[in-house]
Amino acid sequence: MTARRVVVAGAIVADRRLLLAQRGYPAEVDGLWELPGGKAELGESPESALRRELREELGVEVRVGTALRESVALRHDLVLVALRAYIEDGSPRAVEHRALRWVDADELRSLHAEGSLVPADTAWVPELLVDLARR
Numbered sequence: 038m039t040a041r042r043v044v045v046a047g048a049i050v051a052d053r054r055l056l057l058a059q060r061g062y063p064a065e066v067d068g069l070w071e072l073p074g075g076k077a078e079l080g081e082s083p084e085s086a087l088r089r090e091l092r093e094e095l096g097v098e099v100r101v102g103t104a105l106r107e108s109v110a111l112r113h114d115l116v117l118v119a120l121r122a123y124i125e126d127g128s129p130r131a132v133e134h135r136a137l138r139w140v141d142a143d144e145l146r147s148l149h150a151e152g153s154l155v156p157a158d159t160a161w162v163p164e165l166l167v168d169l170a171r172r
């Protein structure tokens with residue numbers, strides 16, 4: 038049996054806004070918005086992977102918090118998890134994405150309703166809306 042690889046994504050909420058990143062590739066998701074992140078290397082913890090990915094993709098240093106409850110099977114060997122993350126240093130820049138955007142709860146609902154989120158990430162919308170009402 039092969040181990041399941043983990044893809045980690047960061048739920049960064051500050052001042053009642055969530056940071057979303059717009060993908061440029063592949064074609065199926067070009068222009069759609071996601072929680073930024075990426076694949077953990079073999080032997081790398083999800084927390085370390087998220088810190089590395091957010092450093093590479095956004096140019097920020099984060100502290101990693103708790104996981105969102107939902108996880109998503111992307112393929113039989115790949116599972117997508119979201120971890121809460123808090124920016125400790127730097128301002129996010131779209132190094133590898135088309136654009137970045139801080140959205141409030143209403144904007145997140147609208148993006149979801151119009152099909153502008155990466156499909157896998159829609160699983161987190163209910164939990165993200167709860168977080169957005171709190172922090």
Ligand code: DCM
Binds near residue numbers: 075111117
């Ligand atoms: N992915 C996703 N949602 C995210 C981050 C990643 O569905 N928030 C998926 C897209 C790819 C895989 O995980 O299938 C690896 O991501 P990437 O291409 O960004 O390395």
